[in-house]
Amino acid sequence: MTRTLIAQPLTKQAFAPFGDVIEKAGAEKIAINRGNCIRHHALSVADVKGEGSQVGINIFAGKPYALPHTLDMVERHPLGSQSFHPLGDDPWLVIVCSDDDGKPVDPIVFMAGSDQGVNLNPNTWHGVLTPLYNQTDFLVVDRIGEGNNLEEYFFEKAYSVELS
């Protein structure tokens, strides 16, 4: 028996338990630069822990994943948030889980538009970066610092992720 997960649209409301959606819709808007620019303000904030830790800016270059996608593991970063914003034109998948006493449960798959990023709260179980269709670069804002900031969990039985 395959366990199937169907992607749902990424919305601020549905994603709220896991972090922030980084998008213009619904943002606080501030006109700057003599009206030539609209600042969509503080869509999320970085949250890093541990002495000497910093907020770094990185580019992740990700190969696309085929569909249906086999989800056999998730990971989390206890010491910091991690944001992803696509620099390409394709939709992508955001996969998150709730936590039950240290184990990831109830995976949810969100279909994100090319104009949507996310910032995962610290210690939130999530699937690896999952571009679709084309190799895609993502701007990533996360913690730079010492200490173990990665926990992985392999499911006994994989999930099959489908779009519909």
Place this chain on the structure above:
Amino acid sequence: MTRTLIAQPLTKQAFAPFGDVIEKAGAEKIAINRGNCIRHHALSVADVKGEGSQVGINIFAGKPYALPHTLDMVERHPLGSQSFHPLGDDPWLVIVCSDDDGKPVDPIVFMAGSDQGVNLNPNTWHGVLTPLYNQTDFLVVDRIGEGNNLEEYFFEKAYSVELS
């Protein structure tokens, strides 16, 4: 007599006195996610000052500027770095100045590709966000917090910015 500034290519070396160029070329590369993703690591780090300040993630939606571009003011943010990364497909201009005892001098205009972002060091004089050709969104990582983090300077005589 018009004072003309000609744009030069944006390179890490030329931009180093003002901040970091955020691009894949020349980065530390780390293979992650079973080889499906290359992390271009710590291209820059956010630098914010002041108690209670945070590193925020924003989207700036900027109208394009016509060429030649009239540069009549620059600004700086004493309390934090500010990064810009284009989410569109067009080149854009990065204008910076050196500081001479609190006044901006020697403006330099860089032509940035659509695959190049920058992180301006705190207190670096810079022109406003200057997309070219099309309205463009930029992911911006900068300081969120109390206190005056903006200083503006209007030139007595404007500069004319041209591509060549």
